[in-house]
Amino acid sequence: MKIKDLPDSSKPRERFLKHGPEALSDAELFAIILRTGLVGENVMEMSNRLISKFGLVNLFDCSLKELQEIKGIGPNKAMQLLAMSELGKRYNQEKNSVKKITCAEDVFKLFHTRLRDKKQEHFYLIMLNNQNNTPAKRVGEPILVTKGILDTSIIDPREVFKHAIRNSVAKVILVHNHPSGDPSPSQEDKEVTEKLVDAGEILGIKVLDHVIIGEDKWWSWKEEKIKI
Numbered sequence: 001m002k003i004k005d006l007p008d009s010s011k012p013r014e015r016f017l018k019h020g021p022e023a024l025s026d027a028e029l030f031a032i033i034l035r036t037g038l039v040g041e042n043v044m045e046m047s048n049r050l051i052s053k054f055g056l057v058n059l060f061d062c063s064l065k066e067l068q069e070i071k072g073i074g075p076n077k078a079m080q081l082l083a084m085s086e087l088g089k090r091y092n093q094e095k096n097s098v099k100k101i102t103c104a105e106d107v108f109k110l111f112h113t114r115l116r117d118k119k120q121e122h123f124y125l126i127m128l129n130n131q132n133n134t135p136a137k138r139v140g141e142p143i144l145v146t147k148g149i150l151d152t153s154i155i156d157p158r159e160v161f162k163h164a165i166r167n168s169v170a171k172v173i174l175v176h177n178h179p180s181g182d183p184s185p186s187q188e189d190k191e192v193t194e195k196l197v198d199a200g201e202i203l204g205i206k207v208l209d210h211v212i213i214g215e216d217k218w219w220s221w222k223e224e225k226i227k228i
Contacts, residue, residue: 003031003042012044026051033080038072046072060085061117089113101128104220107175107211111142115177115213120147123155126173127164128208142175155192157199164205172200174210174221183214185221193221 008014012028021029030047037043050059050070059081062070067078093113101107107126115122124142143163146154164172174196178184185193193210200207210221 003037003044026056033084034077041072101126101173104209104211104218104223107173107209107220108213108218111175111177111211111213116215118177119179121149121176121179122147123174123176125160125163126175127167127169128171128173129169149188155195157196157203160196161200161203161205165203170204171206171208173208175213176210177213181215183212183217183219185212185219185224 003011012024012031015024015028016032024032027044027047030050031043034043034047037046041049050073054062059067064075064078064082067073067081068075073081093110101110111124122144123146125145126142145160148154160174161172164170174193176189189210189212193207196210197207208222212219
């Protein structure tokens, strides 16, 4: 049955207008976003199929290419789904934003939502002023330096520090994630840290910390030094 043939009490848009979004099921909310279904499958049926098969988390973990391999999901619907997912992440990040960075836990809070679903390592730079706030970019907008496995051979200190030099800042924090969820540093992670700390000293830019983001915990180069 087509959505237009359903009674108003069963149509997602009419229910939204009458009762608000909180009254709608996940499938009904999906139906409003996706708008149309397939021949022989209305948008509510499609939404129920997607949720039953993948679940919300797994569905939003799919790449644009993977989503388009799902029956009924073309480029436009795939982009709509991922845009909705990204807005949710940004909302949570903004709501729980860190106003001042004072420790590795602050860095973890700043990056956890952003990086928890990433399937590649993402290496970021945070620039700090004297009060440990970001100067050129507000907290929540760190600079992505590179994606992929961290390797001393591909980490160029000039690329890492060029933004700090351009904005005349003297302190930075390095951040990257471990898609495995375990933030324990590899030997390569430690070598990259030492390489960049040494380069920063030459440039007059102090590396305050290198924080590795895991699933629900973090590793901090600074905190590890204190333990030793």
